[in-house]
Every structure is written in C-alpha cells, then in structure tokens.
Amino acid sequence: MRLAAPRGISIMIPVMEREVLLRAEGLYRWYGERCAVAGLDLELARGDVLGLLGPNGAGKTTTLHMLTGNLAPSAGRVTVAGHDLLDEPRAAKAAVGYLPEQPPLYRELTVGEYLRYCARLNGIARARVGEAVRRATARCGLEGMERRLIGNLSKGYQQRVGIAQAIIHAPPVVILDEPTVGLDPIQIREIRELVRELGRDHAVILSTHILPEVQMVCSRVEIIHRGRIVWSAAMDALERELAAGALVVRLARPPEPAALAEIPGVEAVEPLGEGRFRLRHAAGASPAEAVAEAAVRGGWGLLELTPERRSLEQVFVELTTAEEPEARREAA
Amino acid sequence: MGAIWTIAARELKSLFLSPLAWTVLGVVQLILAYLFLAQLDNYMQFAAQLALLENAPGVTDIVVAPVIGDAAVVLLLASPLVTMRLLAEERRARTLPLLYTAPVSMTEIVAGKYLGVMGFMLVLVGLIALMPLSLLAGGSLDLGKLAAGLLGLTLVLGAFAAAGLFMSSLTAQPVVAAVSTFGLLLLVWIIDWAGASREGLGDALARLSLLRHYENLVKGIVSTADLAYYLLFIVFFLGLAVRRLDAERMGG
Numbered sequence: 001m002r003l004a005a006p007r008g009i010s011i012m013i014p015v016m017e018r019e020v021l022l023r024a025e026g027l028y029r030w031y032g033e034r035c036a037v038a039g040l041d042l043e044l045a046r047g048d049v050l051g052l053l054g055p056n057g058a059g060k061t062t063t064l065h066m067l068t069g070n071l072a073p074s075a076g077r078v079t080v081a082g083h084d085l086l087d088e089p090r091a092a093k094a095a096v097g098y099l100p101e102q103p104p105l106y107r108e109l110t111v112g113e114y115l116r117y118c119a120r121l122n123g124i125a126r127a128r129v130g131e132a133v134r135r136a137t138a139r140c141g142l143e144g145m146e147r148r149l150i151g152n153l154s155k156g157y158q159q160r161v162g163i164a165q166a167i168i169h170a171p172p173v174v175i176l177d178e179p180t181v182g183l184d185p186i187q188i189r190e191i192r193e194l195v196r197e198l199g200r201d202h203a204v205i206l207s208t209h210i211l212p213e214v215q216m217v218c219s220r221v222e223i224i225h226r227g228r229i230v231w232s233a234a235m236d237a238l239e240r241e242l243a244a245g246a247l248v249v250r251l252a253r254p255p256e257p258a259a260l261a262e263i264p265g266v267e268a269v270e271p272l273g274e275g276r277f278r279l280r281h282a283a284g285a286s287p288a289e290a291v292a293e294a295a296v297r298g299g300w301g302l303l304e305l306t307p308e309r310r311s312l313e314q315v316f317v318e319l320t321t322a323e324e325p326e327a328r329r330e331a332a
Numbered sequence: 333m334g335a336i337w338t339i340a341a342r343e344l345k346s347l348f349l350s351p352l353a354w355t356v357l358g359v360v361q362l363i364l365a366y367l368f369l370a371q372l373d374n375y376m377q378f379a380a381q382l383a384l385l386e387n388a389p390g391v392t393d394i395v396v397a398p399v400i401g402d403a404a405v406v407l408l409l410a411s412p413l414v415t416m417r418l419l420a421e422e423r424r425a426r427t428l429p430l431l432y433t434a435p436v437s438m439t440e441i442v443a444g445k446y447l448g449v450m451g452f453m454l455v456l457v458g459l460i461a462l463m464p465l466s467l468l469a470g471g472s473l474d475l476g477k478l479a480a481g482l483l484g485l486t487l488v489l490g491a492f493a494a495a496g497l498f499m500s501s502l503t504a505q506p507v508v509a510a511v512s513t514f515g516l517l518l519l520v521w522i523i524d525w526a527g528a529s530r531e532g533l534g535d536a537l538a539r540l541s542l543l544r545h546y547e548n549l550v551k552g553i554v555s556t557a558d559l560a561y562y563l564l565f566i567v568f569f570l571g572l573a574v575r576r577l578d579a580e581r582m583g584g
Contacts, residue, residue, distance in 0.1 A: 090437075096433060105427065109342075120334065122435065
C-alpha cells in the first residue's frame with residue numbers, strides 16, 4: 001500500500017522557497033552481488049528534521065555513510081550545501097556533522113581535549129576553538145564535564161559528546177544515526193529535545209527505528225526498505241493521513257446501521273457489537289459533529305465518539321512487510 | 333596542513349596516555365643501557381693495548397657504533413608494538429568515521445598518523461643518543477660518526493613506522509598488525525641471507541635489505557643511495573596505506 005508518491009513531498013512544496021542543503025540523486029551501493037541501496041533520492045532543506053525509518057538491514061546506515069563521505073556510492077551523486085561530495089570533498093564535508101551509530105570517541109581523552117581535537121580537525125581556527133567548544137558543550141548539556149575522561153562517562157553522556165562532536169563546527173547539515181539507542185527514558189527525552197532544537201537552524205537527518213521518536217521530533221518522514229525510499233511525507237501531511245479514515249462511536253440505544261449511514265459524510269458503517277460502530281469517512285472531513293447532532297436528535301445515547309487513528313507503526317509494518325516483487329528483483 | 337599536525341598531536345598524546353609507550357621506552361632503554369655498559373667494559377679492558385696501536389679504533393667505533401647498531405635490532409622487535417594501534421585500533425573502536433567525515437584527505441590522515449608516531453620515535457632516538465653523549469663527560473667522541481649513526485637510526489625507525497602504519501591499515505586487530513609488521517620487517521632485514529652465492533641475485537637482495545643500508549650509516553658513511561633507499565621505503569609504504577584507506581571507502 002502506498003500512501004504517497006515516493007518523491008511526493010518535493011512536488012508538494014515549491015523548491016524555490018526551500019534552501020536545499022543536502023541532495024542525493026540516484027544513490028546505489030552494491031556489496032558484491034548484494035544491493036544495499038538501490039536508486040535512493042533524498043532532499044533536505046534548512047529547518048527540516050528528516051526521520052529516516054527502516055527495519056534493520058534496510059540500508060539506513062549505508063545511506064548515511066554515503067551522505068557523509070564515509071563510503072563512496074557505486075552510482076549517483078551527493079551534494080552538500082551546493083558542493084559535490086566527490087568533486088569538492090573538503091567543502092562538502094565541512095558542511096556535515098555526523099554521529100555514527102557508535103559514537104567515534106577516544107576513551108583516553110577528556111571531553112575538552114576530544115572536542116578541541118574535533119574542532120581543529122574540522123578546520124576551526126585555533127583562536128576560535130575555545131568558543132566552539134564552549135558553545136557545543138553548552139548546547140549538549142556538558143557544562144562542567146570538560147575535564148572528565150570520556151571512558152568514564154555514562155552511555156548517555158558519551159552520546160552527548162558524540163552529538164557535540166557532530167555540531168562543533170556548526171555545520172548546516174547534521175546527521176544522527178540512532179542517537180537514542182541504549183539510553184534511559186530521561187536521557188532519551190533530553191536527546192530528542194536537543195534534536196528538535198537543532199532542527200531550528202540546521203538541517204537534521206535522524207535515523208531510527210523507534211517510531212514514536214519520529215512522530216515527536218521530525219518534520220518529515222521517509223521510510224526506507226530494501227535500499228529504496230518507499231514512503232515519504234511531511235509530518236503534518238502524515239498526521240492528516242493518519243487521522244483520516246474512521247470514527248468509532250458507542251451508543252446506549254443504537255439505531256439500525258442504515259440510520260447511521262444516512263448521516264452526511266459517513267461513507268460506510270461497520271457494526272462492532274455492544275453498540276459500537278466504526279464509521280468510515282473521507283480523509284480530512286470528519287463527520288463527528290453531524291454524528292453527535294444525529295445522536296442527540298435520535299436519542300441514541302452517545303457514550304463515546306473517538307476518531308480512529310492509524311498509527312505510524314501500522315503504516316511502517318504495511319510498507320516493510322508487504323511483498324514488493326519489483327524491489328525484490330532488483331535486490332536479488 | 334593544519335589537520336596533519338592536529339592528527340599527529342592527538343596520536344602522540346594518545347600514545348603517551350597508554351602505558352604501552354612508556355613500557356617500550358623503559359624496556360628499550362634498559363636493554364640498550366646494558367649493552368652500552370658491556371661495550372664500555374670491553375673497551376676499558378683493552379684501552380691500554382689499543383693505545384699502543386697506530387690508527388686504532390676509538391671509543392666511537394668500539395662502544396657507540398655497536399650500541400646504535402644493536403638498537404635497530406631491539407627496535408625491530410619493539411616498534412611494531414608502537415605502530416600496531418595507529419589505524420587498527422581506530423577501526424576496532426569505530427572512530428575512523430570521525431576522520432572520514434572531517435574535511436581531511438586520506439593523505440593528510442596517513443601523514444598525520446605517521447608524523448605522530450615519528451614524534452615518539454624521535455623521543456626514542458633522543459634517549460638512546462644520551463648514552464653515547466654521556467661519554468663526552470670523560471673523553472672525546474667522533475661526533476660526525478655519532479650523527480651519522482643517529483641519522484641512520486632515525487631513518488630505520490622511519491622505515492619501521494611506515495611499514496607498521498601500512499600493516500595497521502589492513503586490519504582491525506592491533507595484534508595482527510604487530511605480528512605482520514614484525515614478520516615483514518624481519519624479512520626485509522635478513523633478505524640478503526639468500527642468494528649470497530649467486531652473483532646478480534645476491535647483489536640485488538643486498539640492495540633491498542634494511543640492514544645493509546643501515547650498516548653503512550652506523551660506520552659513518554652517509555651516501556645518497558642509502559638515504560634514497562630509506563626515503564623510497566617510507567614513501568612506498570605510506571602510499572600503500574593511503575591507497576588502502578581509499579580502497580576501503582570505495583569497497584566497504
């Protein structure tokens with residue numbers, strides 16, 4: 001089932017208004033005979049927080065490796081802030097901050113030493129390193145930790161150091177690969193808050209397989225499956241899409257289903273037993289008000305009126321478990 | 333250029349943050365000090381007889397040259413332990429993406445790593461040089477010969493480090509890197525043992541040997557051929573390491 005065209009979003013929003021910071025066109029990656037990424041297109045503008053969803057082994061990490069220059073694509077091109085990653089790797093890489101799945105930390109260094117090293121590595125002038133480190137530590141809640149050894153920090157703090165490393169040179173594009181894995185719920189909330197904050201002045205890609213995370217943090221979602229993007233939508237469009245569909249009502253004195261079907265806006269009625277009915281309706285045109293009025297008028301005794309939401313999880317499962325002969329042929 | 337020094341400084345710092353570097357420095361110094369004292373003892377025994385000879389070998393030839401010569405053998409064993417972590421450890425700990433994502437070329441990564449470990453090697457050479465220099469307190473030395481010997485030692489260590497860096501780029505296990513580096517170095521060290529009886533082959537193999545070129549320098553003979561050999565050796569293995577990192581990015 002396909003809810004929107006793969007590249008629907010770039011058609012829906014005029015390209016002119018968006019400052020595109022990252023663009024990937026026709027990315028392919030083969031590992032021997034196996035195709036890990038098959039013709040992937042991606043576009044990211046300032047202010048976007050893109051959630052990259054996919055089951056394990058879908059090609060998320062391979063994609064991120066290609067976007068950050070850790071892996072050369074077999075075909076296709078990546079442009080970062082207007083610089084081609086292959087032709088001008090220096091300029092392109094200076095515009096990207098990357099937190100891999102496992103944060104690249106040197107355990108024997110202190111937080112301050114490590115971040116100063118990262119700043120220098122990313123070409124920040126010696127005189128401005130102190131300021132960059134101060135900004136990144138403040139942003140990631142690492143104040144007062146500068147003299148601590150990274151190896152002695154808890155997993156949550158190590159993750160923060162990893163994020164600080166990714167944003168130390170204030171890159172326009174920040175790419176985070178599963179930044180909340182292995183953290184406790186409080187740390188997860190803090191990291192999510194941080195990601196949302198980053199989204200205000202950076203373009204962020206957040207790879208994850210935690211679905212609520214995407215709904216909480218991201219402004220756009222792309223689902224990647226077998227190396228290609230199978231679904232792509234803006235978060236508000238997604239919310240509408242998910243909300244669309246059905247109302248569930250429970251009535252104390254239910255009428256004949258035909259009476260319910262006559263209510264304007266209701267397209268179909270499914271009795272669920274015990275006075276409950278599912279009323280299907282068109283997307284974005286909820287007949288809730290009309291149903292309530294009809295219930296009062298008819299004296300049906302309205303007990304419950306709930307919009308039924310499809311969860312992102314349902315969409316995700318539908319997309320990633322559905323047999324896709326076309327995709328499979330390419331993957332084989 | 334800045335990135336090279338940044339990487340080199342980090343490498344050197346991490347080396348000295350691990351007990352390994354200090355252990356290597358201590359053990360090497362201890363063994364060489366023992367050799368030095370043994371040679372010195374020898375010299376003291378025969379000093380009186382040597383004084384009667386015309387054109388007799390001096391203290392530099394009898395004490396300093398053998399110590400510097402042996403130092404290379406001791407370091408052949410020790411340097412793989414220093415170089416093994418250069419890239420293998422980063423690969424094992426998955427910190428390489430930090431370097432790959434930064435606006436830094438593969439050449440700069442390799443050059444930085446190499447300069448970092450060479451910083452350590454220079455500390456080693458400096459410490460070893462202190463032993464012969466201590467003789468200045470009680471006598472005179474042929475400083476030219478000493479300088480040639482130390483130059484030779486630096487070049488040999490440069491070659492060891494380049495080979496070690498390349499071996500470290502091949503694997504994610506530092507120990508595997510150390511063993512293969514040691515094997516490679518030992519092979520190149522003794523490569524002239526074969527073919528000695530055959531004219532052309534023996535000569536060619538002797539030219540390839542790390543040892544042969546080193547012997548000249550320890551004797552105080554500085555020739556362009558020997559210097560060129562070491563520089564080519566270093567550039568060759570550093571080039572291979574750069575190629576290897578590039579291939580890894582391409583091939584995954």
